Amino acid sequence: MSATNGTPPAPSTGSPTNGDGHRPLLETRDLSVDFGGLHALDRLDFEVHEGEIVSVIGPNGAGKTTLFNAITATVDVSAGDILFEGASLMGLDANRVTARGIARTFQNVRLFANMTVLENVMVSQHCRTRQHAFGALFYTPSFRREETEIRERAEKVLSFFGSRLVGYRFDQPAFTLSYANRRRLEIARAMATQPKLILLDEPVAGMNPVESAELTGMIGRLRDEWGFAIVVIEHHMDVVREVSDRVVVLDHGTKIAEGDYAEVSTDPRVIEAYLGHGTEAS
């Protein structure tokens, strides 16, 4: 695995490299999300650089998924700002955020269950394609070209997972897939939106050790071969150790530690957050 060596990413498919090398790809400033009186996120500063794999860990209810939801505009932000490539994401609808180049997966796999595997990936290219009703009605050459492109790109993305999601599986409805394959398809769907940053919410949850190890390797390849920056929420510490350039620990909506795996895993505050509360110790 070349996941931890921090090599610069290979040129990605069409994503422009950032002119300013010091500016983070994604940056949250004083980000707060309140649910009623509860501070799910409390003045959080968080950043991701291009080509970086960041793990977000923390006990249950620490605000990890809320962070994802806030970035992708699925919850209301109470205060603070989110910058992506230097521009604010505030006030954008979820689909605009995706169009800017942030894709995500869901903790409880949410596929379009009755659409086929291929359709799931094809529909996710919506914001990268232009053809509208007119082209479809008159079957214009540009419409046909784009349909072919969409299909080819979908097949290419799916072939990233080896032979698992290709061939006869193209035309199978997503709900017939095994649990592990559903997780893979979710990642494929995120890849198909042609993002610069992918947010993976517990990608190996529910997988057996073999599958989990394989997917861990894939997360590294996603960065190396496709050039995505990646944020992973994960509970499995071996996965975290394997993939992360940097680990961020959240508790009660605030950042309590940050650094590489070795630093973080020995940080007393982290140990207290996990063990002191008597919650889940992985």
Next chain:
Amino acid sequence: MTATLPPETGAAGASAEPPLAASRPALAQDWRRLVRMGAVGAVAQVFIALSNMPVRLDERVIVKPVLSLGYLTLLIVPFAAGHRVGHQIKREGMPQHAAGAHEVAGGAACGAVAGGGLSLLAVLLANFDLREPLVNWSPMLAELLAFGNATRFAVVIWLLIGAAVGALGGGLRLLGPRTRRAVVTMALAVGGAAVLEPLVVDLAEGMRLEALTDRLYARRGGINWTSALGLAAGSGILAVLGRGRIQQARAHIAELEGAQRTRTNGLLILATAAVLIVLPLFAGKLTNELLANVGLFVLLALGLNVVVGLAGILDLGYVAFFAVGSYSAAVLTAATSPRINPELPWLVALIVVVIITGLVGLFIGAPVIRMRGDYLAIVTLGFGEIIRLLFLSDWLSGWFGGSQGITKIPGAGIFGLTDVAGTDPRRVFYLVLAFCALAIYVSWRLERSRLGRAWMAVREDETVAEAMGINTVNVKLLAFVVGAVLGSFSGAIFSAKVGSVFPNSFLILVSIVILVVVIFGGMGNIVGVIAGSAVLIGVLGGPKQPGLLAEFSEFKLLIYGALLIWMMLARPEGLIPSVRRSRELHQQEMAQDAWLKGQVEDDNHDDGGSGPQATPAT
């Protein structure tokens, strides 16, 4: 889904016939179930009798001196109850009992209880006068129930009839699947011939084949009993001979590869189109009128199908677009329109109509599109009603004529070639046919495009669709507008056909009828939607338009309501479901089936996707 699964399931044996245990003795009935079902039947019988269906439908004869539609409505209930009571729940691995005397006896008992409802009614009719609230509490009904004899006769005869018919219903279970199919085909053939009588007679006249219909049908309606026997025998033989042929042909077509399959489909479409173009030439005015009405509703149903079937938006106010289309076409073409009367040619007006309706679609769609599905349904219903009330109001009567409506609307002129008006329903039908073709093309192309996929995704999970970069608001709004425009075509043709528009043609019940039609055929499936509207509107009729069973006009809305409930309970995916819709509604069962048949991969044996172990890929 069956199409994607091979018929053999290998060792899993989930679909293999379970072992048949010996039949049960005749008296070992589940009496509670039997009485309950009988009681439901009895209530249904009394309801049907008091709804006046038997009396009104007695005039429509099915088989010359033997059976009228009126009696059929009464006989069908004990038959269905008797058949239903013998139903065994199939349990995996549990033996099924063989059908035998038990089923017949149970059916007879159940049918007798159901028939008993009518016996009781006959007694009550003779002794009480409830005419005050129940308008059909009449001596005529008593006479019909007693076949003109004394009340005592009615009591006995309905118990007997109920038992006999119920026994027949239960007895149907004794037949093997092949014989049963033959019997059902025979019944359908005779029933179909009777229902289609006006159509067949009319066509035969057009083709100068009166001799044939004179033989088939009695002089004053109904099939001659001799011809009925002949028809039944013929269709029975055909059913036995043709067993499986149709399925084989379908399987054959399904197996064809790309280009060949496209060609076969093209040929099928061409053949259908040819029949639809040639048929009206031989048909008389009434049949063409019927065809034109059916066509109008097919067009409306296709439009609603885009909204409900493809994008999953339950629009209960669809009639609003029909109304706006009709009224704007009327205002633009009629000289008698109160305020503005540019008297545009129809085709030019149509363009303006499309723009206006599209804008109205945007105007109605924009506020509702972010709402929760069920709130959206109610609010669209509200908009539909508001639009009708506005057309009706004195406030706008200076524009739209209020309750007087707009009359003397000219027909639709097509490039000065022909003038399509209600006086010539054949031309109306051709016009409708052309627009139906357009609507089919539009929905077919859109479904298989980037937009169609986005609609599907929105229907599946709106939040995720949004997160995957789909602008759900715009996409849904577009579905709304496409539906609106298709509805406006129908409206523009309607006003040219009828020659006048009144607010009362656009009641909410029109929306509901279109919804029933779409659901009956199968949401999201073009063929299903067309078949559904053709059958329902053709046989029962539209909200104000008569169908083949014109005698049903009083009862058709009742039947539409009952049909809607029944479809939702028994077959929510419709008669001809779209593959996807039935997946959606039966996902759990299908996943279970697939699991039983070893089709779902096992997480622990995921071998890297060399194919499922139990079955080859299709």
Next chain:
Amino acid sequence: MMGIGRAKSGAPRTGVDWFLTFMRVAILTLVAVGILAFIAQEIDTDNPFARWANPDATGLTGAQFRGLIISGVAQGCMYGLIALGYSMVYGVLGFINFAHGEVFMVGAMTGMITSNKLADAGLWESNFIGSLIFIVIVSMIVCTLVAVIMERVAYRPLRGSPRLIPLITSIGVSFFIQNASIVLLGPAAKAYPDVPDWVKDKHTFIQIEGSRILVVVVAAVSMGVLWYLVEHTKGGKAMRAVAEDAEIAALMGINVNRTIVKVFAVGGAMAGLAGILWGILFRSVIHTTGFLPGIKAFSAAVVGGIGHLGGAMAGGLSIGVAESVGPLLILEPLGVSGVSQLRDAVAFAVLIGVLLLRPAGIFGERLPAEDRT
């Protein structure tokens, strides 16, 4: 609730948002201008502002205005009682029981039949209050039965299916009941027997028709009883528990099916009562009687916040008053003619406006757990 989009900045983002903002502003402006013009014409009919839109404006006398308010309140009470059924069913099962308006119609029909029979027997005139109680009881029993049968036949088999399926089914049920009424009872409107003078006439010292007072009193009493039942009895607690989370309630030993039947029964009984109130107010009933009051009552349930009993009543009152006063208060001063024809359009507009401006209602909604995001 919506789960998508965010409104942090408050500024409209897409074309649709601009349009919605425009609509909101337009609605509020229309209402404000209408009311101002109304006030202007009340102060002085020759006021230029009153003359500006509607030269024929006459304004209302104090007695007319009070009369409108009172009739609005009386009808609002009726809507509130119907709204309870919508609100409770939506709160527990999460779908709109579209056929609930038809249950109300069945109540009004039952009242019509029973009261006519009583009038034939001479009891209606001789003992009006007794007869009234009798028809209320009969109607409540019939409507309870109708609602419970409806639940058993049409809705229980659909428990757990996608949300729109039971809604479509309930549309079918509504269509069926309406048309069953046509074929069984005939399509014509049917009249209640004549009521005693003290119900018909305005009372000299308060200037309100007796029927309106009767309606308000009956509604208030039944609301009180219902409130006690739901808040303070075991069955009521079970209902609230099931509304909160049916699965957990079942684990806690509550019979969910029986509780749901009770919810339908209570809603049906209230609709039956409302049917009689309709009979007293309008003395005529037809198969379509249930449709508009049903929609209005649903709006009332939304206005008050789905799942709130008190909210349903408050919503009913506000819808009732709005539809009775609204056309004359807002539309007439704006120069719209024939405003009384637009009452129903106004009621629908209120529904749309509420869902546009505040979909969770005035008091916030209480929905089953899975319907909240």
